Amino acid sequence: MPSYIKINQPQTSQENKARNWSVNTSLGVNYKIVESKDLFAIENRNLLFLDGKPSKLPIRRLVVIDEKVYSLYREPIHEYFDAHAVELRILPLPISEPEKNWGAVERILEELDAFKILRRDEPLIAIGGGVLLDIAGLAANLYRRGIPYIRVPTNLLALVDASVGAKTGVNFQGYRNRIGTYYPPLVAFLDKTFLRTVDTRQICNGLGEILKIGLVKDRELFELLEKHGDLLVTKRFQGPGVPDLVIQRAIQGMVEELEPNLWEKQLERLVDFGHSFSPVIEMRALPELLHGEAVALDLAFSSVLAFQRGLLNSLDLDRVFKTMKILRLPTTHPLFCKPALLYEALEETVKHRNGLQRLPLPTGIGSARFFNDVTFEEIEMAASTLKQR
Ligand SMILES: NC(=O)c1ccc[n+]([C@@H]2O[C@H](COP(=O)([O-])OP(=O)(O)OC[C@H]3O[C@@H](n4cnc5c(N)ncnc54)[C@H](O)[C@@H]3O)[C@@H](O)[C@H]2O)c1
Incomplete structure (x- = not known):
């Protein structure tokens, strides 16, 4: 019971004194x-x-x-x-x-x-x-x-x-x-x-989530995708070497982010990159967009936002878009060109993130920071850039 709640209960006699219990336990997690x-x-x-x-x-x-x-x-x-x-x-x-x-x-x-x-x-x-x-x-x-x-x-x-x-x-x-x-x-x-x-489109779908990790926290992983993306798609990750390395680095990155914050007490989560605008858009676009494709579109859009803020330089922005093409991921979609819908999607995410945007944006390839002040005008500008691209 939180200490600021005071409970006053009448006490009739010594034998009948009301009591409070506080139960504290913890749950070990191991999988x-x-x-x-x-x-x-x-x-x-x-x-x-x-x-x-x-x-x-x-x-x-x-x-x-x-x-x-x-x-x-x-x-x-x-x-x-x-x-x-x-x-x-x-x-x-x-x-x-x-x-x-x-x-x-x-x-x-x-x-x-x-x-x-x-x-x-x-x-x-x-x-x-x-x-x-x-x-x-x-x-x-x-x-x-x-x-x-x-x-x-x-x-x-x-x-x-x-x-x-x-x-x-x-x-x-x-x-x-x-x-x-x-x-x-x-x-x-x-x-x-x-x-x-697994068919090619579904392989690329998974690559959307791998690219997310590369972009926000693992530059080497990003570079592996940039260099070997085409082979990974066509060979469906079979064979030793790079395919195993890519899977292992992606999982390692995920585990590093999830383990200290498994119950999401901390709402600033790097793994939420690509999941800020996409949840609402993906549901609107069903069954057209796959999950990883919606995530990829969000990555593209967020990268443009980061570029507009001077966090990502134009060379790096180009690399992001080129790598997405290599991975056969979509880089634009009619719903990602609708600022009002994108803003609505972000507002929905703000509720999920308990009142703040906590928006992860890349600050170069392999790193990111969180922002709470992205405006409608920035979204409008990014939507029009994405449309042109
Ligand atoms: N719990 C989590 O932490 C977490 C994380 C990421 C995504 N998700 C959820 O995952 C879902 C998206 O997953 P998905 O993209 O795998 O969708 P999905 O489960 O619908 O699978 C996509 C397609 O792949 C096919 N498929 C699966 N294995 C196959 C195989 N070996 N050969 C041929 N086809 C195969 C399926 O039949 C399906 O048609 C979303 O609902 C998302 O919310 C959950």
Whole structure:
């Protein structure tokens, strides 16, 4: 109870004296992000473990999976769990941003009940992109006030972003992730071989979030994208060397930002770069814009704002736009040319950031600062520059 609240309660007698209790506890958080290639190779036992220990027999698992991913990996998945004599129940879900809603959470909750899952020893396994992982994480958090779950990201955006943090959520009343929780998994297993079946546009979608990290805090990562972006797209991150380095640096950057601020007590967050104007725009543009594309447009727009303020020089601004082209990310969109809508989007973000803009803007490639005083006129000017570009 805050110390400034004084509670006066009548005291009748010594025996009947009113008392106050204050409960203080803390929640230790420990989860792992583990690279594990060929997750469904029979000899890879990662999915059978529970907190690093072999599971008790018989092993039972409920798997929630993106319907499309299931259609691509049905055979290896069944072969794997059959080979290890796992009692398996699979719930394939249709996945898209409009389907990221409460109904999908309920569907998983029903399945958890039907499977009669053990509260501690039978982690739910979530396999898919960012949408599937966010929905499944929320269901795992709500069922019996929290059961363990494992994240298996299958596209680039989920691999470098949606798997790394603690957030779960679904869209609500037309707003992105308006309901959700912080609920980290036991572990996220990263298997980049899934990227072989991801289409080019979805690879570029993930590159939007990687570019964000490069631009605000990791110049070397930015330069890797600048130099090797084309190959990363065409080879879908397969093979050793640069692809692994790029994934690892992106995750390292994310972890560095998230770990000290997992519950977002501090609302100035570098990882919010690219997420200041885009949340509202992305929902307005559905299903046309993918998440990483909306983030990329926000990066472009914010970079122009930074240039106008003299934070970014014209050479660096050009490099940003050129790299975005190499990564096949959009640099302009009709909705990003509408100042009134952009201002409305920023006002919505101000509410999310508790009354201040806390807008991260690049101050060169690989660094950024926060600002609270961006005006409508600046937005108008940046929108018209973006249109011309
Ligand atoms: N929790 C977090 O910290 C966090 C972070 C970033 C993004 N997100 C959320 O992630 C969502 C966006 O994620 P997304 O872009 O992955 O969207 P998504 O989950 O809709 O996946 C995009 C597409 O990739 C396909 N796909 C996935 N794996 C595939 C594979 N191996 N082969 C072929 N196709 C495959 C899916 O079927 C889908 O069509 C947003 O809702 C965002 O809010 C959450």
